[in-house]
Amino acid sequence: MRARPTLEKVAARAGVSRATASRVVNGSTRVAPEIREAVNRAVDELGYVPNQAARSLVTQRADSIALVFPEPATRVFSEDPTFSGIIRGVSMEIEEADKQLVLMLTGLAGGYQRVERYATNGHVDGVIIASMHGTDPLPGILARRGVPVVCSGRPSVPSSLPYVDMDNVGGAERAVRHLVEQGRRRIATIAGPQDMIAGIDRLNGYRAVLRDSDRRSIVAVGDFTRESGTSAMRQLLADDPELDAVFVANDLMALGALTALRQAGRQVPGDVAIVGFDDIPAASYTEPPLTTVRQPTVEMGRRLARMVLDLEEKAQVMLPTELVVRGSTTTP
Amino acid sequence: MRARPTLEKVAARAGVSRATASRVVNGSTRVAPEIREAVNRAVDELGYVPNQAARSLVTQRADSIALVFPEPATRVFSEDPTFSGIIRGVSMEIEEADKQLVLMLTGLAGGYQRVERYATNGHVDGVIIASMHGTDPLPGILARRGVPVVCSGRPSVPSSLPYVDMDNVGGAERAVRHLVEQGRRRIATIAGPQDMIAGIDRLNGYRAVLRDSDRRSIVAVGDFTRESGTSAMRQLLADDPELDAVFVANDLMALGALTALRQAGRQVPGDVAIVGFDDIPAASYTEPPLTTVRQPTVEMGRRLARMVLDLEEKAQVMLPTELVVRGSTTTP
């Protein structure tokens, strides 16, 4: 491998000074066309690529941003495309801005310190935290340290930190209202973990609609895994065998609930209608296909990236969710 | 935000030279205990974190490695946990080595150039390419440029580049042999794309066993998506209504095939036995649960990372796969 050429070499070859070569490489307009031309030719001939470390050292910018996934998230990772959607969205924007994406899956122990150290030493220009738990201390720590931070999901304690959240409450309301409109009387819910904002909000949405429509709420709590959906559904059926609908706080649990309903001999949607949340690919392929609430995950990733890159103002943003009606709540 | 302290500041506070402070920070043993102590105290008090750019500039190392996913991979991403397994494995090793993971999802246009430029300018110490297509030119290009490269999956053109591959042939053979042992006579296959090494190898494994057991092969080709599994299955049923087993080259297509079989009124495993490949989570939850071939994806990620980090010798490695027998091929 030939040694990588330096700006010095390019300048020598083009017969100009290093400073001028730098100007051309960085696209300054204040360079005479013929000189610009000569430098560009030298760059091409030598295959020159700027050394990022040297550049970062003087500019104090890293041209890369970190995307942090706390451990609990990575576990769900495999079956839940929410995260891959966010990654895709973030990646697109980052790529467009010609920056780099550093992915950090914070391990079990010492994950925080690692991210904190990494983020505060000028490695990255900003951090996106795909935190599921609204009480995560990391965003606050980094913000205090002066690192630009944007969170996916609203922190559960009010703060001034920018975030991009999904309209979980609205989505849940629309889902439950849909069940009400279908004439369902006894509408239960399988809620998500109550230490995650998504879990809390979706339950709140459910409660709000039931209150307005004068029905009583029937609640079981799961942990967003398929298995927990199955056992929560069993519990609901035991608690209230007459229930005729269930709003499940995510699709994975809904898949589990579907299994429990089948085992219990309940027809879907005949006996029990079911709505999920997330619109994962599998939701289209269940029998019957699952009515669910779609989230703009890629868009979320894009917005997160644009904010942290300062391409748009850092703010507290709520993205709309959308009800996707399929066979699990209506007969064609 | 207070400015980040430099080594100079730490040295001044500890009353030593910058060189000595550097020695302590980098763990040299040739420093008197009391001085080491003093420096460490200064580091703590000041909250010093080394500036990576400056360090990279002089050491010529980047302390980070890139994980590249070509576009076709990212599309499957969402439903196929193979990639998240690899990411997890890579991430674990990288974290252990205290390096960073740069994730690059190469976009549609100009993805190669971008990765090439990025990797050859000293940004990263090595590149892991999660290439699905064995003909990908990127690994060769980078290797020629002197960048350490390791591929996931064997290149289809023989080369000396190191890779970590799954035993696709062996897995397919075991799967098909399992069908033979179950007394199945007419064993079809839904093959994967024949421009991907996994697709080719799995078909070869199928063919080898059929040849040995004196059966004729019945082949349809899909593209690893669920939909293609459905239509390939329909085609197979049309081609040979008497078939009593099908080996499907991945689970996603197997899920699709299951749908087609159900629609065609075939009992699984009564009329038709079915085996998939990958052991995605959904495979445990189909009705009946899917017999499939499990791949050590996390292990694959680890090995890839260890090789590119030079923690183990770069070689051409084949990881074993494992047949997981479930209800889609046997009745309890």
Place this chain on the structure above:
DNA sequence: GGGGAGTGAGAGAGCGCTCTCTGGAAGAAT
């Protein structure tokens, strides 16, 4: 024609760090 404005290119000072080289002190060997 002279002075000021404007423009383009070079010189050079660092950015924060590592690492070699040098020097001095202390202990071992003669």
Place this chain on the structure above:
DNA sequence: ATTCTTCCAGAGAGCGCTCTCTCACTCCCC
């Protein structure tokens, strides 16, 4: 007591780049 080792700390030279400052030159207007 003197020389030789050994060991540890400091001095200083860069790593490759950006960016300010300076200077030379051209152009224009009065």
